[in-house]
Structure formats: structure tokens, C-alpha cells
Amino acid sequence: MTFSLRFRAAVVSIALFAAFLGIWHLATRSTATTTAMSPEYAKLMGLTATQGKSAMPGPLDVGVKLWEHLKQPFYDNGPNDKGLGIQLGYSIGRVGLGYLLAVIVAIPLGFLIGMSPLMSKALDPFIQVLKPISPLAWMPLALYTIKDSSISAIFVIFICSVWPMLLNTAFGVAAVRKEWINVARTLEVGTVRRAFTVILPAAAPTILTGMRISIGIAWLVIVAAEMLVGGTGIGYFVWNEWNNLSITNVIIAILLIGVVGMLLDQILARFTRMVTFPE
């Protein structure tokens, strides 16, 4: 009897996850010998010294802590103690804003580059030089000119998401099939109507692919940017918990960053499927 591929894949996934948790649990359980000490001294030393507890949290510790966070995602006890929901909200907000600005700039500019060979050639050297710059290298310049750390983070998101969108839009627009353009030409369709009724739908899958790459990069960069600018956001949370030596919270944050990144990617993947046309 054979099960569907989907089912078998799910079984293997669960088995791998269980094995991972098992190994993790075994690797972090209390094994070291404990030394006898006075109870007052033990209080000061913490579990690692008194019970041979590993400094690395086990899966159960993380699970318990995660449940605590999930029960109360939006509490706010001052600048250094906010719920994970709030921190993620700040990060998603910054990514969303920077990303939206990038869309507004990159798509019209990509259209221009794609439709005009002159602009394509003229702007190419700038793009080639600016594209490989690490977005974080802009940070000091942004902080100096903008003088607001939160807006600087948004700018960094903008600058890192703009390139894939710009290049994909330009490529998609330039690669629209000549015959479709000719159809529009023989029907005396004006430039603006042609851009919206022929070029945009024809280039949409390529543009959306660029947008999907961009959101991935933006989500990678926001964590690093927030570690630098501080204050709020999931990146700041990671760094703050590292300073608190709460490895449990760091692991939880890593997990959530992955989950949110996956969700953002899935949303864009769905949009891409919506505009993709079979030929």
C-alpha cells in the first residue's frame, strides 16, 4: 500500500523534527557533576553551577517560554520589555514602509529603463555600482543625513529592496514579446494604454518575481538594521536578549523571524501565481 507523496513527505518531516528535538534535548540535559555549596552561595551561582544544567536551553525550556510569549504577545512594560507581537509589528511596519517606497520608485523607473534603450544605457553604470553595496553600509550616511534612527532603518530597507524590483521590472518590460507590442501598434493603442494593457500584464510575472526577491532581502536586512539602530523591533529584541544572556529568548526570536519571513514570501508567491498566465 502506498501513500501519497505529500503524506510520505509529511511523515519524514515530522520524523526529522522529532529527531532534531531529541538530539537537542539529550545534548542540553543536566549531566555535569554538582559541587556541594552553601545554599546562600548556590543562590548566587545559578542552575549551571548548582545542578549541572547546561547553559544552552533545551527544547522544553524554549517551548515553555514560547508559550508564555504567545499567551501575551502585546504587553508593554517599558522600553526594554515589550511583547514579541509588538516587536515583530515594528519590524514588519518598517519593512512594509521601506518596501512600499521601493515599489513606488522601482516599478515606474523600471518601466522607463525597460521601454527606453537610451535610459537603460545611461542608468546602467549607476545601477551596477549601487547594486552590490551592502544596505548596512548606507546606515551611517542615513543616520547622519536623516538624523532619525527609525527612518534610517526604513531607508536601508528601501535601498536594499529597490534593486531586484528595478532590474526585474526593466528586464520584464524589455522582454515583452514583440508580437504583443505589434498587436497594440496595429490597433493604434496609445503609449499609456499600451503600458497598462499589454506591457504591465505581460511583464507582471517577472516584476512580481523581483518583488518576491526584494521582500526576502528586506526581511533579512531589517534584523541587522534594528540591531544597529536599537530601540524597537525584532532585531533589537535579539540583541537585547543577548545582552540579557537569555539564549531562550534569542532562539524564540530566531524561530519567529523564520516564520514571518516564510509568511511574507508566501504572500508574494500567491500574488505571483495570480498574475502568471499560461501560454
Added chain:
Amino acid sequence: MMDKFISIEAIAKRYPGASGGEVAVFENLWLSMARGEFGCVIGHSGCGKTTVLNILAGLDEPSEGAVIVDGQAIEGTSLDRAVIFQSHALLPWRTVLGNVAYAVTSKWRNWDRARVKAHAQKFIDLVGLTGAEHKRPSELSGGMKQRVGIARALSITPKIMLMDEPFSALDALTRGTLQDEVRRICLETGQTAFMITHDVDEAIYLADKIFLMTNGPGAVLAEIVENPLPKDRGRIDLHRHPLYYALRNHIVDFLVSRSKTFTATTPDHDPRNVPTVRPGLSEPTIVSAPSLVEANSTQKIAR
């Protein structure tokens, strides 16, 4: 000569050559057609047939010369000249109705939705696609796609229909059906049509005039062959007509040998006054490859 509805006057098309100079695909080409005529251009690949059609459509510009349609020199593309593309060129993200409606709204910008839909539907029905309006091109067979292309071209009620090997990508059976459709529609509507083809039988069946072009580069319009077969010819008994083989052999001969040697053997060819040929019984016809032709009574008459 009748009135010149389409008049191609002394057009040339040159491209920059590999070694600096210019290569002329054709030079000083003259061609005219009357209103309601069906013209077919036959020639080997590279003779510039498609370039002529693109110039006529306004998609390409001649390096020299002009094209006059209905008394006016053409400038760019126009809704008066509809093109049926070889690759059908349907917009894949639109349905059948959407593709035709796109052309309709391009011509009549202020029509409301219902009117556009009704008009588009009329032409979808005309090409026999009733019931497939909401399918996307990817769900259609090659023949059906080309039917949509025809419906789209007809829906803007053009003065001229331009067809660039519209049926070459189709199987023989579908091609035959579509030729019937195009012939029926053109006869019914008195449409002027200009078509490029490789298929001699297609030209004989559809065209009133067949333009023979020599090989490029430096191609010339060698001859205009007037189709001697009656207007009401049918596909089924076309090949039984006494003049069929005379006509067919004349064209095939041209394609096989004369298209290569024409320029060398006819130095005094005047591109402005291209000879018109009407193959008939009296003309001696060379059947260079008898094995190609089935032996039957009509062939004897043709000889």
C-alpha cells in the same frame, strides 16, 4: 488598370551590411491592388515578403518610397489595416472575448461594455467559436487560436486584411477549414486582403492575384499571375479545373528554378511595369517532374 486601392510605389528596404555597406532586401518595388481583391505573395524565405507586409501594416518603414492606401500615403499603423499574425499573437492573459473586445475598444473608445461585447460576439460567432468566448488562449487548439486572430482582425472592420503566413503553423486539415472560412468571409464582405504564403495551393484557392517574388537579397517582383479559375471555385473540385495545373505548374516552375535565375536572365525587367501572366490552355506548360503530378484526365487537358 482598375483603381489602385493599394499602391506600393518604389519602396526599398536596406539594412546595414556586415562589412560596412548596405544590403538591400529589395529595391524599387511597385505593387498595386484593386478594392476587394485578394492578393497573395509567394517567394522563398529571405525575399522580403514579410518586410513588404510589415511596411504595408505600418510596423516597419521603407528605406525609400511610399505606400498609398485609398488615396492616402500611410504613416505608421492604422486601424484601417488589420494584421493576422503568423503566431496568432493573442494576449494570453485575456479570454477569447477579451482579446476581440480589446481590438473593438481600441477602435471605438467610447462604446459601452454591452455594445463592445455584442460587437465582439458577432465576430466570434462568424469564425465559429461560439461557446468558447470565456476560454483563454492556452486552452485552445492552434486552429482555434488563429480563428480568434481572424475574429480580432475582422472585428475592427478594416479596409485591408494583412495576413503573414497565417496558417503555416497549422495541420493540413485545420488549414483547409480556415482557408474556407477566410475565403467565405472575404467573398461575403468584399474584403481587400493581402496574404503571404509558402503554399502554392493556398494561393491558388484564395488569391485573385499572385505576386511572384525572386530570391533575396535584391529581390524583385517578377510577375503578377492572374488567377484564371472561376470566382466560385471550391476546394473539393479545384484540382479538376482544366486550368488548375497550368496555373500550378507555372508557379511551381517559378519557385523551383526561375526565382533564382530571373534577375540574370531578364536584365530589361521594368519593376514599374511588371508583366501580368494569365496561365491558360494555350500556354505551353512544362511539367518538369511528371511523377509529382497524378495522371488523370484533367492533367492531359492542362498539357
